[in-house]
Amino acid sequence: MPIEFGEKVRRIPVYPAAEGYGYEGPVAKMASNESPYPPLPGVIEAATKALSGINRYPDPTNAGLRKKLSDVTGVPAQRIAIGNGSCDILLAAGDALLEPGAELVYAWPSFSVYPHLAAASGARAIEVPLDDKHYHQLDKMAEEITAATRLVIVCNPNNPTSTALPLDEIEAFINKVPRHVAVILDEAYIEFNVMQDPDDSVQLLERHPNLILLRTFSKVYGLCGLRVGYALCGSESFRTAVDQVRQPFFCNAAAQAAALEALNHQDEVTRRVERNLAERTSLEDGLRALGIEPAESQANFVWFDLPETVAEADVLRGLSMTGVLVRSGEALGREGALRVTVGTEAENERFLEALAPLL
Numbered sequence: 584m585p586i587e588f589g590e591k592v593r594r595i596p597v598y599p600a601a602e603g604y605g606y607e608g609p610v611a612k613m614a615s616n617e618s619p620y621p622p623l624p625g626v627i628e629a630a631t632k633a634l635s636g637i638n639r640y641p642d643p644t645n646a647g648l649r650k651k652l653s654d655v656t657g658v659p660a661q662r663i664a665i666g667n668g669s670c671d672i673l674l675a676a677g678d679a680l681l682e683p684g685a686e687l688v689y690a691w692p693s694f695s696v697y698p699h700l701a702a703a704s705g706a707r708a709i710e711v712p713l714d715d716k717h718y719h720q721l722d723k724m725a726e727e728i729t730a731a732t733r734l735v736i737v738c739n740p741n742n743p744t745s746t747a748l749p750l751d752e753i754e755a756f757i758n759k760v761p762r763h764v765a766v767i768l769d770e771a772y773i774e775f776n777v778m779q780d781p782d783d784s785v786q787l788l789e790r791h792p793n794l795i796l797l798r799t800f801s802k803v804y805g806l807c808g809l810r811v812g813y814a815l816c817g818s819e820s821f822r823t824a825v826d827q828v829r830q831p832f833f834c835n836a837a838a839q840a841a842a843l844e845a846l847n848h849q850d851e852v853t854r855r856v857e858r859n860l861a862e863r864t865s866l867e868d869g870l871r872a873l874g875i876e877p878a879e880s881q882a883n884f885v886w887f888d889l890p891e892t893v894a895e896a897d898v899l900r901g902l903s904m905t906g907v908l909v910r911s912g913e914a915l916g917r918e919g920a921l922r923v924t925v926g927t928e929a930e931n932e933r934f935l936e937a938l939a940p941l942l
């Protein structure tokens with residue numbers, strides 16, 4: 584007899600893993616929006632130093648990292664939550680806020696983890712389609728809020744479409760959300776967004792106690808292999824709730840130390856953002872030369888529809904046969920599209936060269 588699992592195991596979608604990890608030879612990893620740049624020597628040193636103390640549990644309060652984040656952002660430490668990646672905080676938010684009968688609202692296509700929240704809790708997900716330029720339709724999202732709504736998620740810049748909305752439009756939307764409904768603004772790519780400074784959205788927290796800014800060390804800081812993220816919260820109750828529903832030691836010692844040190848290198852963040860912008864621009868130009876118009880990106884990746892004459896699966900297979908890994912649009916909610924992470928100059932050229940004959 585097979586093991587009998589809970590109903591939610593049938594509901595929870597399986598995270599779509601990128602293909603092609605079996606390729607022999609150097610692979611161009613352009614499927615997961617990672618940083619192509621290796622960690623800074625100081626960051627490796629801080630993580631390595633933390634290893635000498637791993638006979639002890641990590642600090643369950645993440646005190647050092649929260650204090651540092653508080654210094655950098657101006658948000659009081661008691662309103663900063665830490666996670667084993669920001670997905671950890673996202674899933675904990677679902678756990679803390681949702682239950683059968685409750686509803687959550689988000690756009691679609693958006694981050695592939697959001698559907699997990701409803702599936703795991705038994706709440707109802709309302710997915711509001713993006714417009715034809717791949718932007719959130721915030722007015723339509725506001726119309727979907729009911730007495731049952733517990734959580735609204737806005738991903739800005741949006742993964743997988745790379746598009747970002749101006750902050751004043753986001754604040755106008757938050758003004759329409761009742762104060763008892765949590766609003767998560769998922770800002771995993773905020774540092775890459777040239778339309779605003781990461782500090783700008785922090786100002787919103789003072790006016791909106793129901794707002795949570797979800798951020799991560801996985802993208803521009805390049806620490807996704809260690810798993811560490813954080814949330815800047817409009818009120819302390821959100822942090823205590825997500826701490827309450829998780830295991831006590833959710834963020835390991837090496838991750839805490841590396842993240843703390845990474846925050847000392849804001850000049851490197853600026854450099855990476857500039858490099859990404861330059862590389863993304865040439866990637867976009869290369870796509871246009873092939874007759875493809877990508878969505879307007881404010882992130883470290885691009886999103887585009889393939890010509891109708893080619894099948895997405897064939898393009899994906901063709902790319903992976905040359906060792907170029909990108910993400911399938913179908914797996915992310917839109918068939919016939921691709922999401923491609925901006926790599927190094929050499930990787931971007933390799934991708935364009937591999938793509939051209941497949942079109």
Ligand SMILES: *Cc1c(COP(=O)(O)O)cnc(C)c1O
Binds near residue numbers: 670738798811
């Ligand atoms: C990458 C990403 C995250 C962060 O994931 P981590 O768990 O911090 O690695 C969160 N939200 C979005 C939209 C992302 O693309």
